[in-house]
Amino acid sequence: MLKQTPENGFVVFSGNVSPIEGKEDIRIWSFEPPIKMNQKMYWCDQKFVIEPLRDFIQEKEVYGLIVLDAKEAYIGLLKGKSIVVVKHDDSTVPSKSVKGGMSARRYDRIREDALNEFFRKIAELASQAFLQEKNIKGVIIGGPGPIKEMFYKGNYLHYEIQNKVLGVKDTSYTDETGLEEIVHRSEDLLKETSIAKERELLNAFFTELQKDGKITYGLKEVEKALEMGAVETLLISEEFDKIRGKFICQNEHEFEKDAKKDMDVKCPECLAPAKLHQFKDLNEYLIERAKTLGAKVEVISTQTGEGKQFKELGGIAAFLRYKI
Numbered sequence: 001m002l003k004q005t006p007e008n009g010f011v012v013f014s015g016n017v018s019p020i021e022g023k024e025d026i027r028i029w030s031f032e033p034p035i036k037m038n039q040k041m042y043w044c045d046q047k048f049v050i051e052p053l054r055d056f057i058q059e060k061e062v063y064g065l066i067v068l069d070a071k072e073a074y075i076g077l078l079k080g081k082s083i084v085v086v087k088h089d090d091s092t093v094p095s096k097s098v099k100g101g102m103s104a105r106r107y108d109r110i111r112e113d114a115l116n117e118f119f120r121k122i123a124e125l126a127s128q129a130f131l132q133e134k135n136i137k138g139v140i141i142g143g144p145g146p147i148k149e150m151f152y153k154g155n156y157l158h159y160e161i162q163n164k165v166l167g168v169k170d171t172s173y174t175d176e177t178g179l180e181e182i183v184h185r186s187e188d189l190l191k192e193t194s195i196a197k198e199r200e201l202l203n204a205f206f207t208e209l210q211k212d213g214k215i216t217y218g219l220k221e222v223e224k225a226l227e228m229g230a231v232e233t234l235l236i237s238e239e240f241d242k243i244r245g246k247f248i249c250q251n252e253h254e255f256e257k258d259a260k261k262d263m264d265v266k267c268p269e270c271l272a273p274a275k276l277h278q279f280k281d282l283n284e285y286l287i288e289r290a291k292t293l294g295a296k297v298e299v300i301s302t303q304t305g306e307g308k309q310f311k312e313l314g315g316i317a318a319f320l321r322y323k324i
Contacts (some may be wrong), residue, residue: 190321198306208319228320235316243261
């Protein structure tokens with residue numbers, strides 16, 4: 001059907017994807033990649049070869065995260081919408097209380113030396129981790145109390161990483177929760193990132209939900225809105241995994257049902273266990289349907305509290321062009 005190869009190249013996958021042995025379900029997927037392809041490949045195998053496409057899905061937005069106090073430090077990465085823990089280390093810095101038989105001045109010096117040693121160790125771990133990231137755009141440091149400012153102002157980080165520090169933020173925690181907290185508190189610094197845009201989108205959705213505004217949610221409601229051409233933006237959770245399947249029970253009753261892929265299904269007529277005969281992936285179907293009708297599509301992650309809340313709501317919703 002193509003008169004010439006698209007500007008960025010062309011990718012085609014085809015194969016039998018039927019989960020039922022002996023049954024054929026031949027599917028074809030084709031698309032123009034978002035970035036120019038630099039290789040030609042024709043490959044037959046039992047699985048699709050996707051390695052040449054991995055560069056296209058590497059996150060282009062990567063930020064380094066450090067949360068620390070005098071007791072511990074967590075180092076992480078914000079990759080797109082995902083927060084990844086890279087390193088954790090506990091310190092050996094003594095508490096501020098002076099031990100018996102030791103002068104306050106000597107104790108303060110010992111504590112200061114231990115703190116400097118801890119800072120150097122964390123800086124080395126963080127610098128090594130962040131320098132390995134080709135697409136790192138910035139670094140944010142956080143934690144409770146003044147320790148984070150001491151760490152930042154002491155220039156312990158590698159100079160390339162130090163120059164990428166976007167800011168220092170207060171957090172209540174220094175563990176994995178602290179990494180999530182620092183991202184949440186840094187929306188002013190990360191306003192162009194995927195996770196910030198997603199939060200803004202979901203906050204707008206929940207606001208409209210409270211006002212009973214131009215939104216709808218739930219599979220049947222969203223499908224109805226799509227059929228009416230009323231959907232402006234489709235929201236679908238990355239963990240929305242329902243299928244629309246045709247099932248046959250052991251008594252040969254056929255029926256259609258929306259279900260999760262790994263769900264045990266019983267016949268509504270005789271309650272006997274049923275097997276999947278054919279199915280349609282609803283995630284894929286709804287996204288293609290929305291795009292065909294000119295609606296935007298936003299895939300919502302479960303990396304944020306708002307994304308988890310959206311998943312619990314059913315994982316599918318839409319902003320509408322008009323109220324229905």
